[in-house]
Amino acid sequence: MKKNLFYLFALICSMSLFTACSDDDDPVYPIEEELAGTYKGTLDIELDGTSIANGMPKNITIAKAGNNIVSLELKDFSFMGMNLTIKLEKCVLKQNGTSYTFTGSQELNLSDIGKCNVDVAGTINNGKVEADLNIDVLQLGQKVKVVYKGTKLTGSESSEAKITSFVFEGATIVTEQPVIDDVTGKIAFKVIDGATNEELAALVPTIAISSKASITPATGIKQNFASDVTYTVIAEDGTVKEYVVSLAGRQVVMKYPFDEWKSVGAGKSQHDEPVEEVLATSATAASLLWLYGIEGFPLYKETEDIVAGAAAAKLVTMDTSAKMNSLVPAITSGSVFTGKFELDLKDRLNSTKFGISYDKKPAYFRGWYKYTPGAKFIYGTGATKPAEVVERPEITDECAIQAVLYEAKDAEGNEVILTGHDINTSAYRVAAAVLADGTAKAAYTYFDIPFTYVNGKTYEAGKEYKLAIVCSSSKEGDSFKGAGGSTLWIDELEIIGE
Structure with missing residues (x-):
């Protein structure tokens, strides 16, 4: 033939x-x-x-x-x-x-x-x-x-034949939405590692094209993306451009939906924490604050105001300045992070051991958050008693959400553990995905942050790394700065890796 x-x-x-x-x-x-x-x-x-x-x-x-x-x-x-x-x-x-x-x-x-x-x-x-x-x-x-x-034709028709947008809306198997290359006519996307051919064959794209142009197959029509699919765009004047949509790769999703919680402690120290063993929180130390007449916790299970699933995490900054002493800080910001919390009364920032083993190349940090800053911002850095705490009414608190990839071993092969002292400054940091806008958000807001490499570093396959996700209701809580009552809700956190 x-x-x-x-x-x-x-x-x-x-x-x-x-x-x-x-x-x-x-x-x-x-x-x-x-x-x-x-x-x-x-x-x-x-x-x-x-x-x-x-x-x-x-x-x-x-x-x-x-x-x-x-x-x-x-x-x-x-x-x-x-x-x-x-x-x-x-x-x-x-x-x-x-x-x-x-x-x-x-x-x-x-x-x-x-x-x-x-x-x-x-x-x-x-x-x-x-x-x-x-x-x-x-x-x-x-x-x-x-x-x-x-x-x-009249001669006044448009000659533009482009796909201007190509997305799979609501497709849970898609980890990286299609990227359009007009020069080569290629459109590439990525999916979760376990996506089946049946799931790929059920994908329905939403497509936008040049004004007055037409496209075949049409937008909103299911196609089998288990193999390449060719789309033909025809401009008003008949100019034709073809695009080939291809699966570019598969990615691994590490997800924290905050759906399952456990009760920790007893009596007045009893509180809820996420079931995931790799997640730690400042609530462990704050559970002892009742001994100093301080009520409440910096972390709560939220079942009403959520994005999906059964629950979300609510982080609250506690103003403990009125009771502060050598054991009680000026503020206790709500925090959730991957790693461990090991209370160090002599060095509070050393209590947070950030990071868990991670053997993928991280691509994106995604999730949902909303935030309400507290009313009174205070400086508690270096303060040892209530009188030394400084109020800063001109400052509005902000939240912090980030993910950090760092080297798990030093040059001698010793384990590296980043803490509250150096999670933002360590020379072992390799890449980070940091929320740029930590200001107030009245409704849940989606973030999708690509990892960027720091200090000219690159990912080296075969090398040992750790990944730290760190969320705090006060951005400068590690310096004991923030506003009591600042509240951060987080839900459906994801790390997309390759």
Whole structure:
């Protein structure tokens, strides 16, 4: 079949001159005024009555070649790897009312396939053209029919044929939405590592294209993205651009939905903490503050105001300045992080041991948050008693949400553990995804932050790393600065890695 198709198109491309059927009086027709121009249409091809191409978009150009003669040209036509040009240089017109017809015939002798008889007939009427080519390939005993239908353009139509947006809305298996490369015509996306072919075949894209253009397949139609899918965009003037949508890779999702909680402690120290063993919180130390007449905790299980699932985490900054002493800080910010909390009464910042082992290359840090800052911002850095705490009413508290990838071993092979002292400054940091806007958010707000590499570092496959997710209701809580009552809600946190 492929050989036959090649012969077919070789045949079409070689038709540069048809023997015309002309009237002796050679009439003069208004070709330039009415007929000449570019026509936007489609091409159908049949081989021995079997359709092998249907509705293929393409333009033809009709030009004056004589008083009653036109030329037809279909150029830059790509099909099955061949770039073809069809040019009929002499087609003689006959007028029938407002309609014009053209006919011609020719015997061709082509290498490899021998003699062919070709008949051409067409009609131009009221801005529309139809052209039929009937080709008898004698040596192969096959007949080919080519049909073109098109409508004349005004010349003011847009030539832009672009996909401007391509997304899989609400597709839980998609980890990286499609990225459009207009230069190459490629669109690539990524999915979770466990996505099945059935799930890929059920994806439905939402597509935006250039104004007044059309696209095939249409937006909102399910396609099987388990293999490449080709989209064809046709501009208003018939310009055609193809895009190939491909699965670029699979990614691993590490997710913290905060749906499961456990009760920790007893009596007045009893509080809730996430079930995930890799998650730690400042609530462990704060559970002892009742001994100093301080009530409440910096972390709560939230079951009413959530994004999805059964629960979310609510982090609250506690103003403990009125009771502060050598054991009670000026503030206790609510925090959740990956790692461990090991209380160090002599060095509070050393209590937070950030990070867990991570063997992927992190790509994105995603999740949902909302935030309400407290009313009174205070400076408690270095304070040892309530009188030394400074109020700063001109400052509004902000939250902090970040993920940090860092080297798990030093040059001598010793374990590296970042703490509250150096999580933001350590030379072992490799990459970070940091929430830029920690200001008030009345409703849950989605964040999707790419990891960026620090100090010119790169990810090295085979090297040991740790990943720290750190969320705090007061951005400067590690310096004992913040506002009592500042509240951060977080839900559905994800790390996307490769």
